[in-house]
Amino acid sequence: MINITLPDGSTRKVESGTTAHDIALEISEGLARNVLAAEVNGEVWDPQREIHSDASLKLLTWNDDAGKNTMWHSSAHLLAEALEALYPGVKFWVGPPIEHGFYYDVDFGDQTFTDKDFAAVEQKMLELAKAKNPFIRKEISKADAIALFEAKGDEYKLDLLEGLEDGTITLYTQGNFTDLCRGPHMPHTGFVKAAKVMSIAGAYWKGDESNKQLTRVYGITFPKKQELTAYLELLEQARARDHRKLGKEMDLFAFSDKVGQGLPLWLPKGAELRSRLEDFLKEAQRKAGYQGVITPHIGNKELYITSGHYAKYGADSFQPIQTPSEGEEYLLKPMNCPHHCEVYKARPRSYRDLPVRFAEFGTVYRYEQSGELHGLTRVRGFTQDDAHIFCTADQVKEEVSNVIDLVLYIFKILNFEDFVVQVSLSDPENPEKYIGSDENWEKAERAIQEVAEEKGLNTIVALGEAAFYGPKLDFMVRDAIGRKWQLGTVQIDYNLPERFELEYVGADNSKHRPVMIHRAPFGSMERFVAILIEHCAGKFPLWLTPEQVKILPISDRFNEYAEGVSKVLENHDIRALVDDRSEKVGKKIRDAELEKIPYMLIVGESEAAEGTVSVRKQGEGDIGGLTVEAFAERIRSEIAEMLKKED
RNA sequence: GCCGAUGUAGCUCAGCUGGUAGAGCAACGCAUUCGUAAUGCGUAGGUCUGCGGUUCAAGUCCGCAUCUCGGCUCCA
Structure with a gap:
């Protein structure tokens, strides 16, 4: 027993x-x-x-993540069985579960597989699922396994076997399909009641770009049909909030083939939104003791040789700009740090000056791989809300703490409520990978962890994920429909101060090396705006949105009164426009609703007579009449309330 | 960069097996002067991404380039 x-x-x-x-x-x-x-x-x-x-x-x-993963992993085998039945001779690499479903990497050989074939595969999967074939586990010796897959001519499974130890090898069989697999699996295929092949894509064998590409087939399964329907609806919803779609519809930004790939053009409304965000952060930073600096968009190649970036990224960057002067070369700046190091060096620094915090909305250019570009989230020219803090090793903790406060403040104002913090530390197994003294590393890593704990942050620690130049802390937010994004980052850096020979004079009258902290609460303006659009589905907070109010006269006769209302609001710094088209009010309302304008003011006979407006809130409908002044006051206090969340 | 798919009016999309382009919305004009999610009529708008090729004839077939999209790889 x-x-x-x-x-x-x-x-x-x-x-x-x-x-x-x-x-x-x-x-x-x-x-x-x-x-x-x-x-x-x-x-x-x-x-x-x-x-x-x-x-x-x-x-x-199904309600446990591990349960879901097991079902999806088993579903990958089911997919493989269906594919093998429909495409005899296909070979399989690996088929793991992923966040939403699973995939299987497949070598189709000479056969073709396109999205038109998905339905047939789904049908086959369901047919096999109905058979409730049990997943049968079998332990096998390495020699037998090798013999088995040699007989099959399956070089992929043989490759996998090479890495496995005898005695730990298991096979799983369901129906007619046997796979080398460590498991575990669900009892039988019958748990799958709904199956969908989502997409196919190329994927390098073993993730190495020098290897051949296999076809990666993505799928998802559910224990109930209606869960699949709900999932597809969620995807639909995500598509509806896609910042690329909304950015176009709302006239926020555009791209032009002529300007170049990955180089966003901010249209007037987008530019306005962005500069309002910048102003908001500038003000918060001013209060937090940052000083603004401005540095050029290019820098001498020597600058990047000193920083070490040229050696690491030079070949994959926009290539150096030549000048009429022989041998002189400049680079478009791919980051602001080297410039800020030189700002630091512009004069001698004393320990009494530290910490110094240099902030700049710095536009940088990186030659991202063409296939990597994506809307505003991955571009070739973007503006970082960058700042570098130069401080003593003893000040690191407090500075990190202040940066975290700043990030939390921003998240609060912008309603990012669900986030985790990833603390990336050095790999204790490989201390030689890192630059900087053990003592300083220990100090910094301890500081980051202590601060995170003191603030009660929901933290995950990632050992070995630190940059070679220092540990870091990243904020991962979840947006309104549950997708994860990496936003703000704080990184401690021992490398650049060394390379740039940064110094300060200590109380002991001798020279010391400062610590540098990189931080960007938004990450980049482009990326942040993209995530913000998706988070709020284009319905920006009132204080941020480019157009706050639309005034809708019932007919042309009241256009003049509407203009008057607009003037009054303008005097209160409220952004309002009059829709003076000769359209019915129903049409004007519809258009304003679709434009996601927070407030609509309907004005006609009675409003003009009484000096009032009839207020309608986006998405909520009519909320009654107010005098113009009372409405202005309502907007003013609503905005004040939004921005008042300071701790 | 790699694999695959795509590119038709400002936007969303039709255009069957080749016979020199069409709708809705938007825009513009006229009429209408209207009370909480679409007034009517009319007008204009396209080197069908670009360059080559096949053909009597190419939006349609083929090749190359390019952009976009889905992934992979990458992300200072």
Whole structure:
């Protein structure tokens, strides 16, 4: 007999060899029907696998991430089975679960597979699912496994086998399909009630761009049909908020083939939105003790040789600009840090001056791979809300703390409520990868972690993810429909102060090296605006939106009164326009609603007579009449309320 | 950069197996003067991404280039 401990702390005595499925059955038949996998002593197992020693057990269903992953991993095998049935001779590499569904990397050989073939594959998958074929686990010796896949002529599985140790190799079979796989899998294929092949794409074998490309087939499955429908609706919703679509519809930005790939053009409304964000951050930074600096868009190549960026990125960047002077070369600046180092060096610094914080909305140019460009989130010319803090090692903690406060303030004002903080530290196994003294690293890593903890941030620590020049802290936000984005970043840097020989005179009258902190709360204006658009689906907060109010006269006779209202609002710094087209008010309302203008003011006979406006809020409808002054006051206080969230 | 798909009016899209382009919305004009999500009529707008090729004839077929999109790789 063995003891099984369940998550609620209760213990069951069962025969050795009992499976998780058996235990689920003891609890309830309904539960047993839904168990996809089981966590046995912290390891995810097949529910059918026999347990032979005391263990802690957690039954996993569709509601657990690990349960979902198991089903999707099994679904990848189901996909493979369907593909093998329809395309005899195809070869498979790997098929893992991903955040939404799974994929399988497939070598179709001479056969073609296009999106027109998806439906047939989906049908086959469902047919195979209906058969409720069990997933059968089999341990196999390495020699037998090699023989098996050699017979099949499957070079991919043979390659996988090379990396595996004898004694740990398992095969899984469902129906007619057998795959080399560590598992675990759900009990049988019947759990899949809905299947969709989402897309195909090329993917390098082993992720190496010098290898051949396989066809990556993406799919997703669900235990209920309606969950698939809901998922497809969510995707539809995401498409509707896509910043590329909204940016075009709302006249915020554009691209031009003539100007060049990945070089955004900010249209008047987008420019206005952006500069309002910049002003907002500038004001917050001014209060936080930053000083603005301005540096040129190009820099002598020597600058980047000193910084080390030329050696690392020179070949993949916009190439140097020649001058009439022989041998003289300039680079479009790919980052602001080297310039700011030179700002620091413009005069000798004393420990009494530190910390100094140089801020600049610095436009930089990076030659991103063409296939990498994406709307405003990945471009070749963009403006960082950059700043560099130069301080002593002892000041790092407080400075990081202040930066975090600034980022949190911004998130609060802009309603990014759901975020985690990733702390990237050095890899303890490979200390030689990093520059800077052990003492300083330890100080900085401790400082970052302590600050994160003191602020009660939801933190994940990523060992080995630090940059070679220092540890960092990144904010990952979740937008309104649950997608994750990386926004603000704080990075500690021991490298550039060294390379630029930055110094300050200490209290001991000798020279010391400052620590440099890079930080960008937005990341870049382009990226941030893109994420903001998607987060709020184009309905910007009142204080940010380019057009706050549209005045809609009932007929041309009231255009004059409407203009008067507009003037009054203008005097209150409210951005209002009159829709003086000769259209019915219903049409004007519809257009203003679609333009996502927060307030519509309908004016006609009675309003003109009484000096009032009839107020309509976007998405909410008519909210009654107010005098013009009262409306202006309402807007003013609404905005004040939004910006007042300071701690 | 690589794999694949795509490019038709300002926008969203039709255009079957080759026979020199069409709709809705937007724009413009006229009429209408209207009360909370679309007034009517009319006008104008296109080297069908570009360059070559096949053909009596190319938006349609082929090649190359380019852009965009989905991924991969990359992201100082």
